[in-house]
Amino acid sequence: MAYVVTDNCVDCRFTKCVEVCPVQCFHVDERMVYIDPDGCIDCAGCVPECPVGAIDDEYNLPDDKRAWIEINRDRAAVLPRLTGGMEPLPGAQQRKAELGL
Amino acid sequence: MGMEEKIIGACPQDCPDTCSMIITKSDGIVTGVRGNPDHPFTRGRLCAKVNNYQDRVNSTDRILYPLRRTGLKGTAAFERIGWDEALDEIASRWKAIIGTHGAKAILPYSYLGTQGILNGLTVGDAFFNKLGATISERTFCDSGACTAYTMTIGHSAGVDPESFVHSRYILLWACNTLTTNSHHWPFIEEARKRGAKVVVIDPYRSRTARQADLHVPIRPGTDGALALGIIHILFRDGLVDTDYVAQHTVGADELAERAQDYPPERVAAITGLSVDLIAELAHGLSESQPSVIRIGVAIERQSGGGQAVRAIACIPALVGSWRRPGGGLLQLPLWAFPVNWGTFLRPDFIEPEPRVLNQWKLGAALTGEMALDPPIQSLMVYNANPMVMSPEQARIAEGLLREDLFTVVSEQFMTDTARYADIVLPATTQVEQEDIMFSWGHMYLSYNNRAIDPIGEAVPNTELFRRLAKTMGFEDPSFYRSDAEQIADAMLWDAPQMQGITLERLKREGYARLNLPSADEYAPHANGHFATPSGKCEFYSSMAADGNFVLGLFRQGYDGQQSGEPIDPLPHYIPPQESAESNPDLAARYPLNLITPKSHAFLSSTYGNLPHQRRQAGDQSVTLHPDDAARFGIAASDRVKIWNDRGAFEAVAQISPDIRQGVIVAPVGYWPSLNGGQATVHAITSSRYADLGKAPTFSDNLVAVERC
Numbered sequence: 047m048a049y050v051v052t053d054n055c056v057d058c059r060f061t062k063c064v065e066v067c068p069v070q071c072f073h074v075d076e077r078m079v080y081i082d083p084d085g086c087i088d089c090a091g092c093v094p095e096c097p098v099g100a101i102d103d104e105y106n107l108p109d110d111k112r113a114w115i116e117i118n119r120d121r122a123a124v125l126p127r128l129t130g131g132m133e134p135l136p137g138a139q140q141r142k143a144e145l146g147l
Numbered sequence: 148m149g150m151e152e153k154i155i156g157a158c159p160q161d162c163p164d165t166c167s168m169i170i171t172k173s174d175g176i177v178t179g180v181r182g183n184p185d186h187p188f189t190r191g192r193l194c195a196k197v198n199n200y201q202d203r204v205n206s207t208d209r210i211l212y213p214l215r216r217t218g219l220k221g222t223a224a225f226e227r228i229g230w231d232e233a234l235d236e237i238a239s240r241w242k243a244i245i246g247t248h249g250a251k252a253i254l255p256y257s258y259l260g261t262q263g264i265l266n267g268l269t270v271g272d273a274f275f276n277k278l279g280a281t282i283s284e285r286t287f288c289d290s291g292a293c294t295a296y297t298m299t300i301g302h303s304a305g306v307d308p309e310s311f312v313h314s315r316y317i318l319l320w321a322c323n324t325l326t327t328n329s330h331h332w333p334f335i336e337e338a339r340k341r342g343a344k345v346v347v348i349d350p351y352r353s354r355t356a357r358q359a360d361l362h363v364p365i366r367p368g369t370d371g372a373l374a375l376g377i378i379h380i381l382f383r384d385g386l387v388d389t390d391y392v393a394q395h396t397v398g399a400d401e402l403a404e405r406a407q408d409y410p411p412e413r414v415a416a417i418t419g420l421s422v423d424l425i426a427e428l429a430h431g432l433s434e435s436q437p438s439v440i441r442i443g444v445a446i447e448r449q450s451g452g453g454q455a456v457r458a459i460a461c462i463p464a465l466v467g468s469w470r471r472p473g474g475g476l477l478q479l480p481l482w483a484f485p486v487n488w489g490t491f492l493r494p495d496f497i498e499p500e501p502r503v504l505n506q507w508k509l510g511a512a513l514t515g516e517m518a519l520d521p522p523i524q525s526l527m528v529y530n531a532n533p534m535v536m537s538p539e540q541a542r543i544a545e546g547l548l549r550e551d552l553f554t555v556v557s558e559q560f561m562t563d564t565a566r567y568a569d570i571v572l573p574a575t576t577q578v579e580q581e582d583i584m585f586s587w588g589h590m591y592l593s594y595n596n597r598a599i600d601p602i603g604e605a606v607p608n609t610e611l612f613r614r615l616a617k618t619m620g621f622e623d624p625s626f627y628r629s630d631a632e633q634i635a636d637a638m639l640w641d642a643p644q645m646q647g648i649t650l651e652r653l654k655r656e657g658y659a660r661l662n663l664p665s666a667d668e669y670a671p672h673a674n675g676h677f678a679t680p681s682g683k684c685e686f687y688s689s690m691a692a693d694g695n696f697v698l699g700l701f702r703q704g705y706d707g708q709q710s711g712e713p714i715d716p717l718p719h720y721i722p723p724q725e726s727a728e729s730n731p732d733l734a735a736r737y738p739l740n741l742i743t744p745k746s747h748a749f750l751s752s753t754y755g756n757l758p759h760q761r762r763q764a765g766d767q768s769v770t771l772h773p774d775d776a777a778r779f780g781i782a783a784s785d786r787v788k789i790w791n792d793r794g795a796f797e798a799v800a801q802i803s804p805d806i807r808q809g810v811i812v813a814p815v816g817y818w819p820s821l822n823g824g825q826a827t828v829h830a831i832t833s834s835r836y837a838d839l840g841k842a843p844t845f846s847d848n849l850v851a852v853e854r855c
Contacts (some may be wrong), residue, residue, distance in 0.1 A: 047195075047748075047762070047763035066190075066191065066192075068190075068192065068329070068330075068332050068333045068336065069325065069332065069336075069358065070336075084354075084357075085358075087194070087195075087325045087326070087329050087332075087354070087747075088194060088195035088198065088747070088748075088763075089182075089192035089193060089194055089329060089330075090181070090182070090192060090193055090194075090198045091182065091190070091191050091192035093181075094181055094191070103198065103199075103759075105759050105762055105763065
């Protein structure tokens with residue numbers, strides 16, 4: 047069990063979460079970040095850092111988000127680890143606004 | 148919906164990290180918790196146990212009113228009663244027991260279910276000392292390490308955990324940091340960014356070992372031999388800081404001679420490690436300065452655990468790592484906190500010839516196996532759940548079933564111990580009580596502001612003992628101090644460590660660093676100043692002459708009647724009682740060595756009943772090496788039985804090469820009532836003591852395993 051990044055991260059990728067992760071368990075592709083569930087220690091430090099509320103405990107995910115559990119596991123396994131924050135993607139602020147956040 | 152309000156609290160659990168927490172409430176209901184991002188050590192993070200603490204507070208399973216048993220013991224059949232009725236029944240039963248058997252027939256049983264200075268370790272001590280009850284010797288955690296550590300370097304705070312950023316070689320010995328001390332990790336990670344090497348010594352590849360630069364998969368119970376092997380190489384290869392040793396230690400020549408008995412070839416055979424690996428550790432500790440060793444609680448839980456800590460505690464002085472910030476040994480920063488323990492312990496209330504009973508012996512004491520005179524006729528449990536966390540589980544259950552035993556349990560939930568009670572009293576959670584908190588993993592004093600009024604008729608432990616004192620007719624005004632008065636008494640506010648810290652500031656900010664040098668400067672033993680009888684690091688211990696002892700803090704303040712078994716003044720290796728090498732006959736029947744680490748999702752047995760944590764932890768598991776699985780015909784997810792002469796429990800098999808062959812791993816904390824086989828790990832552990840401080844021997848178990 048671990049924390050999971052969900053669809054709100056797509057095309058935002060603010061990466062505030064990465065800056066606070068004590069075990070550097072975030073992995074990244076061109077659109078979003080993913081949590082390696084074997085590396086995550088469940089500290090929840092990343093959750094309040096995300097400006098778009100994309101991260102939650104696996105346990106709390108509603109049914110329509112549970113697919114993200116496997117997506118995080120699969121993508122983290124093949125993508126590079128991110129060790130520091132990055133600039134948000136160009137449309138991030140607009141997407142955040144679209145999400146009503 | 149009302150205004151959302153935030154209150155600064157502190158995590159109550161028995162964990163080194165003591166996180167500063169921000170509690171959110173709305174309309175008098177706690178709606179969430181999070182870590183306090185301002186806290187320099189815990190930095191806004193909590194953990195798998197506490198992230199959803201609001202669910203614990205608001206659980207519909209909470210015990211909110213006093214209960215009286217209506218059915219058979221152990222069946223959790225209760226009726227609600229009032230507090231007055233409950234207290235009257237307790238008083239009349241206790242007075243009758245005292246009249247017939249004397250007060251020694253009453254046994255308190257508690258530890259650190261909550262860790263606040265008011266509501267935690269010592270909350271009932273003054274009461275039971277005054278009552279004349281049997282003194283409870285509580286050696287649950289670090290007692291053996293404390294005895295060994297005190298003998299060697301004194302009650303030192305040791306290295307500041309924040310100073311680890313300056314360490315060049317970090318040895319995590321028997322410590323799964325990422326599960327049981329996770330807020331320390333960023334400091335270790337920072338050191339690594341600056342070039343430090345991180346080494347983990349653990350019989351299995353824990354989640355911490357997986358993150359390390361080097362994992363040392365030691366055979367369980369042989370850590371003392373490894374430490375002495377390292378010391379052998381330090382002397383052999385000229386790796387000793389001779390100036391430091393000459394100025395600040397006692398007994399180097401005797402230790403060097405003793406270490407002759409532990410050449411690397413012999414140590415390799417004992418520990419299952421290679422000669423080269425042992426040499427690498429010795430050279431790393433000496434040559435990568437400052438080097439630091441962090442020992443976990445598990446180090447003591449073996450027959451020779453105390454002497455293992457003695458040997459390990461010698462190493463930083465031998466290599467001179469105490470000279471600089473980030474060098475030395477980290478065990479319990481608790482000793483940095485000037486807590487006014489005496490005001491809670493009140494050893495002056497103890498009668499001249501009390502009786503002391505070690506808590507590991509609960510099963511034997513209750514069943515009459517110990518032939519106590521007077522026998523235990525009443526048990527009062529608070530801050531503890533012995534049915535899950537004490538050895539000889541079946542024997543404890545048998546004892547708790549005694550019809551003539553009057554059992555009182557104060558609890559938040561219907562634990563597997565509370566199920567056997569005659570009277571259950573409702574206890575508050577941390578958000579419903581006020582407390583001030585030490586830490587045994589960082590240098591910050593914390594304050595827990597009460598966020599909400601107690602739910603139902605639950606009371607803090609402080610109030611529980613005020614009520615009991617009144618019921619028993621105690622007159623000493625100290626029993627009736629309010630929580631605010633106790634908080635004012637809790638610290639030695641004039642101590643140098645407290646300068647600049649006021650209660651007002653603590654309440655407002657939630658934490659304050661003790662007035663110590665900064666972590667960039669703190670090197671407590673750069674110039675010796677060890678709190679031992681000689682003032683030096685005692686390789687040859689002068690305190691050994693008085694024999695084995697348990698610190699008074701763990702025995703209600705009582706220092707008499709210590710067991711006093713002879714102690715070798717020099718560190719040495721004591722093999723496990725139960726291993727293939729030490730007991731081949733037993734190993735022929737029980738070929739596997741079981742170790743019992745803490746679960747990632749539970750804090751000992753706490754949270755073992757909550758849906759969120761149970762889902763994360765899964766069922767009671769046991770992990771085997773693939774070769775052992777093949778040998779015993781076990782496949783992943785098989786339900787298996789694990790047993791020895793003491794008992795049996797069932798678990799779901801997991802198979803992993805992360806475990807040493809011959810070792811199996813079953814985490815502790817699962818409740819028997821929620822585990823299919825009606826038993827959990829402590830069904831098979833023994834109540835034997837380790838060599839020092841009456842630590843347990845939970846890593847010293849041979850077992851057999853088969854498919855159910």
